Amino acid sequence: MSGRITTHVLDLAGGKPVAGISLELWYLGAAAGAEQSPSLIGAYKTNADGRIDQPLLAGDEVQPGVYELIFAAGEYFGRMEHLSAIKESIFDFIPIRFRIQDASKHYHVPLLVAPGGYSTYRGS
Template sequence: MRGRITTHVLDLAGGKPVIGISIELWYLGEITGAEQAPRLMGAYKTNNDGRMDQPLLEGDEVQPGVYELIFAAGEYFGRMEHLSALSDSLFDFIPIRFRIRDASEHYHVPLLVAPGGYSTYRGS
């Protein structure tokens, strides 16, 4: 079985996928606790469905350890016409840190955003 990391982003205020939000995926290190310099694994933008066209990482690229997705929410909300007065989002960048123990599994980490809050969960 091949591991993979995926995400998608939905705009709760607009009721639609988030198109063109910038996302970075960082590898922060192994679970052992030994200090490592964070490593940028990739930078992405969501498609018309609020997803990437392929996994962020897959196969041998996925290693056990701690990862962080950083979503540029302020950039996205700054260009949303349907929010007008709400376009000044409280959240500029939304970091989601998660741990991979079994690199053969699928880790789907979606983000649901609104100008005043956000939510995430482990999807399928």
Template sequence: MSGGRITTHVLDTSRGKPAIGINVELWLIESSNSAESRTLLRTAATNEDGRLDAPLLDSDEMLAAVYEIVFCAGDYFRDEKRRHILEAEPVFDRVPIRFYAADAEAHYHIPLLVAPGGYSTYRGS
């Protein structure tokens, strides 16, 4: 696959396994003067490997712009299949990762490592 694209995957570090079924949203963030607008571009859910079945954005739609991926971590940890790992409500309900894609021809892989009490991210490859 050539051209720009945005991809992600999610690992549940509390279990040491892929996070299956996390809902993910991709937003385009635009600013003019002091106002900001958000446009929802895509929603998807992670598969058995903690990945999405398709890129959040591919080369046909990719722009040099500010994007935000929102991971619905609270819903994931509140699911009855995972309630046993919670000592209390998850600290982070929604995890927003805002980033600037300067090159519309580049691959931006933004993974999330998540647990009920914390998360981290990085630009992957």
């Protein structure tokens, strides 16, 4: 199986997938702290299931190194009716930085989000 990077976003406060959240994937370099300018790989929006329709990167595009996903959480929370009692989230953008060592593997990096916190893990 060729390597790939995928994600999905779940709203813990609303108990549902997060549709329409903007996110970006950046490549930061071959090693943490390396002298390299960050490179934007792509900008995306989640579908109704809180996922991107295709892998963010796949096959030979996946290289070892440090990547960062940046989720526009503030934009999402600003339009949520179920959060009307909460005036705003303290999280405007949520960055998740991760390292790929074996570019042939699947790296699934989900985001579980709520107005007062978030969590992530390496999914399958």
